[in-house]
Amino acid sequence: MHTAIVWTAQYLYVLVVVLGLASLLSLPSPRRWQSLVVFGIAGAIGLALVFIGGQLYDNPRPFVVEHIKPMFPHPADNGFPSDHTALTMVMAATVWLYRRWTGMLLAVLSVLVGTARVLAHVHHPIDIAGAIVIAWVAVAIAAWLMPRIVPHIPLAFLHDAPDERGEPAAVTHPLTR
Secondary structure, eight states: HHHHHHHHHHHHHHHHHHHHHHHTTTTTTTTHHHHHHHOOOOOHHHHHHHHHHHHOOOBBBHHSSSSSOOOOOOOOOOOOHHHHHHHHHHHHHHHHHHHHHHHHHHHHHHHHHHHHHTTTOOOOOOHEEEEEHHHHHHHHHHHHHHHHGGGGGGGGGGGOOOOTTTTTOOOOTTTTT
């Protein structure tokens, strides 16, 4: 059990990101490129929100305050919010915009990453919950921004095909089908 918790806490996030990127890259163009724009924007916003959250709320790691040994070596820095959970949930939420079931599966894996990090004594549950909220807020903002930003990027592959009159089509919002 110890090995499974440590592996999930330290390495499952890589699998979530790889599966998420594979899912986004398998979308038809231009949604593929638009989804990657959403992921990039959400990642940047998420990173900023993680930094701000960490500055506003100091939450020492469980092994520091409870004087217990973590399951793997970890610095005794601020645990809020969980970077691993924020990254995996940004990926899951971005994929969810385009592929609901795959996004939900990745969200479950993201929660497993967070849960394993709590069980490994390197995070408190509030660190995981904060990361999940930050991730969904970042993706919501990115999804709102994407149709407002992409039309101004002069790269043809980011845009939907022209309509029957040859007019450029509007950029499709991720939540519209």
